[in-house]
Amino acid sequence: MGKHKTPDAMADSIQTIECIKGTTSLMKLQNRLMNPGRLAGIRHLTAGTAHNIKNSLSNIKAVAQFCLDRYEIDEPLRKSLKVIVKNSKKANRTVNVLLNLARPHETALAPGTVNRVVHRAYNLVKPIFLKQGVRLSKRLHRKLPMVLLDEDLLEEAFLNFILNAIDAMPRRGRLSITAYHDPKSAEVVVSFVDSGCGIPNDNLKKIFTPFFTTKKDGTGLGLTLAKHIIELHSGTLQVESKPGYGTEVTVSLPIHIGKRTGR
Ligand SMILES: Nc1ncnc2c1ncn2[C@@H]1O[C@H](COP(=O)(O)OP(=O)(O)OP(=O)(O)O)[C@@H](O)[C@H]1O
Ligand SMILES: [Mg+2]
Known part of the structure; x- marks a missing residue:
């Protein structure tokens, strides 16, 4: 390879350097995002939010179930209430899994x-x-x-x-x-x-x-x-x-x- 670079090769090197610079700042950003304190904060927030959602879901499910058990209702409405009960159960399961994901520090090995x-x-x-x-x-x-x-x-x-x-x-x-x-x-x-x-x-x-x-x-x-x-x-x-x-x-x-x- 010659000593002097062609303009194209120079442009390539500049792009490469920019890319490396970009990668460095990306890594810095990643490091910041993955910072243990920040992660702990996100986990805490996730756990807190998940608990709130769980409470709301229990209420939704309980009210729908109460109506199903308590009142004589038309079939279309009964079906809709059953959909509410079923989906709040499913959402509750999802939230439980998310709660587990947010709780790695509680591992007791x-x-x-x-x-x-x-x-x-x-x-x-x-x-x-x-x-x-x-x-x-x-x-x-x-x-x-x-x-x-x-x-x-x-x-x-x-x-x-x-x-x-x-x-x-x-x-x-x-x-x-x-x-x-x-x-x-x-x-x-x-x-x-x-x-x-x-x-x-x-x-x-x-x-x-x-x-x-x-x-x-x-x-x-x-x-x-x-x-x-x-x-x-x-x-x-x-x-x-x-x-x-x-x-x-x-x-x-x-x-x-x-x-x-x-x-
Ligand atoms: N043993 C298996 N045989 C066939 N498919 C599987 C098997 N294990 C996993 N899968 C496939 O992988 C997908 C994802 O599995 P995963 O356990 O994450 O979720 P899921 O089983 O669909 O939902 P959940 O675990 O909440 O009931 C499944 O939907 C299924 O398509
Ligand atoms: Mg599964």
């Missing part, structure tokens, strides 16, 4: 076993399994190393994987939950494999996008929250799917060195 969390989540959904004819196989290796976990939060994530699997198998199916120790990566791995409808490739790219849902009553926040929870545990979350065959959700959590569990 302690050494524990993933098997216990799987049992806890499973017990909550057992009736749905039976009702929907979904068979469950649990292969939870004994004496898994402990991981640092917040049982309530992890249960919430596992519950969403299980409920997603159930939703994907409206007419029978099978869900296999496996937990094992991978000594190479020093992780405990929990996988949820269902034989459901699977996720088309185009959708697979969007499943962690907040509010992305293909369900009539879904909030589209379940996997967003679950991913956030797994990240709070310094773990990773992977979803693989084959449309028409099923989906595998894999959670890998770093082991808590030196501890073993008896179960």
